[in-house]
Amino acid sequence: MAGGFAFALPLLALVACLAVALWAVPRRRALVAVDEAAHPGLARLRRSTLLGRWLALAGGAIAAVVAASTGGLGRGFALAPTVFGAVQIVGVLAADLLARDDARTPGTAGLEIRRVRDFVPAGLVRLVAAAGAVLAVFLGWAGAVAGPDNLGRPGRALTYSCVEGCDHGTLGPWPGSYYSVPMAAALLGVLVLAAIAVRVTVRRPRNGASPEIVAVDDVVRRRSVESVLAAVGVAFTGSLAGTALLSGARLAGLGPNRGPVALQVAGWSLLGVGLVALVCLVWCLVVLLLPGAGAASPGRRSPPASPLTGGRERARG
Template sequence: MSLIVLFVLVGTPLLLTMIALSLTRGSVETGEEWTRVRWMWAVAVLIGGVVAWLLYGSLDLGRGAMLVPAVLGVAVVVGVGLGETVVRPQRPAGPRSASLVARQVSDYLPRGLTAVVLATAVLHLATLTLTTVTASPDDMGRAGRQVAAQCGTTGSAASPYPGSYYSVPMSVVFLVIGLTTVAALMAVVRRPRGFAPDEVGDDVLRRWSTTRVLAAAGAALAASHAGTAFFAGTALLRMECQRAWMEPVGWVLVASVPVALLLLGWFLGRIVTPGALPAARPQQPAGAR
C-alpha cells in the first residue's frame, strides 16, 4: 500500500470528524459540555491516526496496512463513548426531575444501519474464516500467507493471501471493535441528561451518537473487507492450477469489493450526517427529586 493510500485512509476520517464538528453545531440546541464531547471525538480520531501510522510502519508484509481501517474505527467508537462518559453536564440548581422509564439501547439503534453493519460483519468474518482454513505456509515458511493447490504432478501457489498471518491480528482488532461498540452504545444511552436543554434534544444527541458508533464500526468492517476480498479473490483467480471451488469463490470475492467500497462511503456519510430527529417517543412520567 502506497503512502498516498495511507494518507487517504488516515486523513479522510480526520477530515470527516472535523466536518462533523462544524455541521452539528447549531443543528440542535446544546450546552457547553457538548462542545467538549465533540472535541474528544476529534482527539480520539487523531490518536487513532497516529497509532494506525505506527502500525503501518512497524508490521511487515502489509499486516499494518490491513489494520489501519480497524484501528481508525476503534478510535471513532472510543471517542464517542469516552466523550459521553467523561464529560458530565452541569446539574441545574433547585428541584430536578428524573425519568422513571429506563432507556434501552434498542430504542436508539437505527434499524437499517444496524442490519447493514451486522450483514457486513457476517460477510467479513465468513471471508476471514474461509481464507484462514484454506491458506498454507509461503516459501519462507510463514504460516497462512499463501494459497496453494496440487493438480496431479503440478502445483500452483499465490500470495499474499489473507490467511492466519493476516486474519489473526485482524480478528483480535475486530473483537476489540465489537466490545468497544457495545460499551460505547451503553455509555451513550445511559449517560445523564443535560447536554441539551430538554429531553427531546438529549434524545436527538443520543440517536446521533449511536449512529456514529455503528457507522464507525461498519466503516472499519467494510474497508477491511474490501482489502481482504481483493487480495484473496485475485490470488485465487491468478492460480494456474485450481481446485473446483477457487474460481467461483474468487469471482464472488472480487465482486464484493465494489459493494464494500460503496458501503464504506455510506458509513462515512452517516458519521458526518447521522440523521434527522428521531421519531416522537411516548411521554415518560417524571418525579421530583
C-alpha cells in the first residue's frame, strides 16, 4: 500500500501542477479568421490538425499506461514518457499528411521559400536541448557506476561502501545499462521521428498567392512544429524527472552513517534536477494542450533559404 502511494503521489502532484499551469498560463489565441465558403481547404486543415492533436493526446496517454504496466522490472515505466511523446509526433505527422493539399487552391500555383527555423520556437528548442544534455550526462554517469543486481543482471544496482555498520550496501533498481540502453534507443528514435515530422510540416505545399491562406497556414505550421518539439520535451523531461527523482531519493535516504557523503550530495542534487525537470515537463504538456498561435506579422517575408535549412517548392493545383 505504501509503495502504491509513493507512486501515486508524484502523479497527483503532476496533475495538480498541470491544472494550475493551464489556469495560470493562457497560451491559446484565436487563429486568423478564415472564410470557410471561399477556402474550404483551410477549414479542413484546421479541423484535421485539431482532431489529430486530441486523438494523439488520448492515444499517447493510453500507450504510456500500457507501456508502464507491461515492461519487465520497471523498463516499461522508464519508457512511458518516450512512448507518449512518440505518439504525439505520429499524430502531428498523420494530420499533416492527411491535410497535405488543403492549403492549395485548385488551378493555381505558388513559388515560395520556407525554412525550418522560421517555424521553430527558440525557447522551446533551448529547453529541449538542455533537458536532453542533462539526461545524457545523468544516464552516462548512472551507467558508469552501476553494477549487477543480486541475480546477476547487469546495470540494475549501485554498490557503495558503508561508512559504518557494514562493509558495503546495494541500491536498486538503479538506472544503469539495463534501463538506460533501451531508453537511449527509444529517445533516439523519437528524435528521428521528430525531424521527419518537422520536415513534412514545413515542406507541405500551399498556394502562397493568397494572403489569407498564408496567414492561416503559417499559424497551423507553427502549432504543428511546436507540438512536435513539446512532444520531444515530454520524452526528455519525463525520462529525466522519473529517473532523477527516484535515484535521488534513494541516495539522499542513505543517511550520514550509511553511505559516503559524495553519494548523499549527488542524491540531493538529483532531487533538485528532478524537480526542475518536473516543472519543465508540466510546461511541455501545457504547450501540447494549448499551443500558441504565433502568427507572423503582416507583410513579413521569409528570407532566402540555404539547401540545408529549408526547401523551395512549387505548389500546383
